[in-house]
Amino acid sequence: LSGHILIAGYGRVGQAVGALLTARGQAYLALDVDADCVRASRAEGRSVFFGDASRAEVLEAAGADRAKAVVVALDDREATTRLVRALREAHPELPIYVRARDPEHAQNLQQDGATYAVPETIAGSLLLGAAILEGLGHDIAEVDRFMDSIRAKGYADLGHSPKGRP
Amino acid sequence: LSGHILIAGYGRVGQAVGALLTARGQAYLALDVDADCVRASRAEGRSVFFGDASRAEVLEAAGADRAKAVVVALDDREATTRLVRALREAHPELPIYVRARDPEHAQNLQQDGATYAVPETIAGSLLLGAAILEGLGHDIAEVDRFMDSIRAKGYADLGHSPKGRP
Numbered sequence: 289l290s291g292h293i294l295i296a297g298y299g300r301v302g303q304a305v306g307a308l309l310t311a312r313g314q315a316y317l318a319l320d321v322d323a324d325c326v327r328a329s330r331a332e333g334r335s336v337f338f339g340d341a342s343r344a345e346v347l348e349a350a351g352a353d354r355a356k357a358v359v360v361a362l363d364d365r366e367a368t369t370r371l372v373r374a375l376r377e378a379h380p381e382l383p384i385y386v387r388a389r390d391p392e393h394a395q396n397l398q399q400d401g402a403t404y405a406v407p408e409t410i411a412g413s414l415l416l417g418a419a420i421l422e423g424l425g426h427d428i429a430e431v432d433r434f435m436d437s438i439r440a441k442g443y444a445d446l447g448h449s450p451k452g453r454p
Numbered sequence: 455l456s457g458h459i460l461i462a463g464y465g466r467v468g469q470a471v472g473a474l475l476t477a478r479g480q481a482y483l484a485l486d487v488d489a490d491c492v493r494a495s496r497a498e499g500r501s502v503f504f505g506d507a508s509r510a511e512v513l514e515a516a517g518a519d520r521a522k523a524v525v526v527a528l529d530d531r532e533a534t535t536r537l538v539r540a541l542r543e544a545h546p547e548l549p550i551y552v553r554a555r556d557p558e559h560a561q562n563l564q565q566d567g568a569t570y571a572v573p574e575t576i577a578g579s580l581l582l583g584a585a586i587l588e589g590l591g592h593d594i595a596e597v598d599r600f601m602d603s604i605r606a607k608g609y610a611d612l613g614h615s616p617k618g619r620p
Contacts (some may be wrong), residue, residue, distance in 0.1 A: 293590075408580045413474070417468070417470070417471050419572065423523065423569065
């Protein structure tokens with residue numbers, strides 16, 4: 289096994305990312321601790337295996353060293369941070385894409401070596417904002433560049449709430 | 455007041471969308487029932503007013519008929535549906551952008567007349583998937599077109615989970 293995308297965690301986010309990859313002809317191998325989920329997914333012919341994807345050694349056994357990229361799609365914030373650090377230490381060149389909780393978490397993960405971290409709480413707002421600007425007639429390429437700049441700054445511009453409301 | 459963007463609900467999503475609009479020089483007026491949030495936001499010079507944004511008559515009083523677009527960024531699923539229906543009935547041409555809970559909710563809202571609805575639970579996965587494909591060397595314009603096609607189909611391709619896990 290080599291040249292695959294390894295998906296750590298096959299819950300909602302891992303499954304959606306897997307569906308996107310499949311639609312683009314990109315093979316993946318996913319790991320999850322939920323035995324029912326693994327069974328149901330395998331019954332549909334997907335490459336999903338049982339294992340605690342929050343443990344770096346489990347990912348190593350699944351060929352992290354020969355993977356094209358790893359996608360960390362765990363629910364748990366601390367487990368995500370630990371896994372990203374362990375993967376980056378073991379594989380300096382491995383592309384690591386991560387589901388982050390919020391902009392602060394995303395920034396910390398990028399400092400910990402994540403190639404790219406998407407803050408969940410902000411993603412919907414970003415897509416909504418881009419759609420509105422496009423709908424208002426702003427140039428699409430310009431909107432894309434603007435979104436790229438927000439991403440490059442770690443979404444910090446959007447993470448500050450006067451009251452920290454959810 | 456006219457030509458403004460009306461933001462119904464100024465929680466996390468409404469605030470992030472407002473920040474995006476401000477960064478692009480687009481004026482908005484937001485409404486929320488959280489008095490502390492309204493006070494803190496106004497102290498920072500933002501156009502945020504106290505009001506129950508889930509009620510269509512409150513949006514009418516805030517100039518929905520003269521707004522360039524309305525952004526529905528409420529937490530509540532049922533309130534969102536009710537508001538979109540009421541706005542669409544009163545204003546057949548008004549662009550209505552909506553924060554939806556999940557792909558099913560987004561599809562229903564588009565049937566109810568929303569111009570565009572972003573499912574929160576899928577947005578992070580979409581951004582993550584796009585970043586991975588770009589990182590793997592897929593053509594960026596092609597990735598964008600692919601994402602547009604998923605959006606056009608109401609994200610249905612990504613919403614099916616074998617176990618309905620969160």
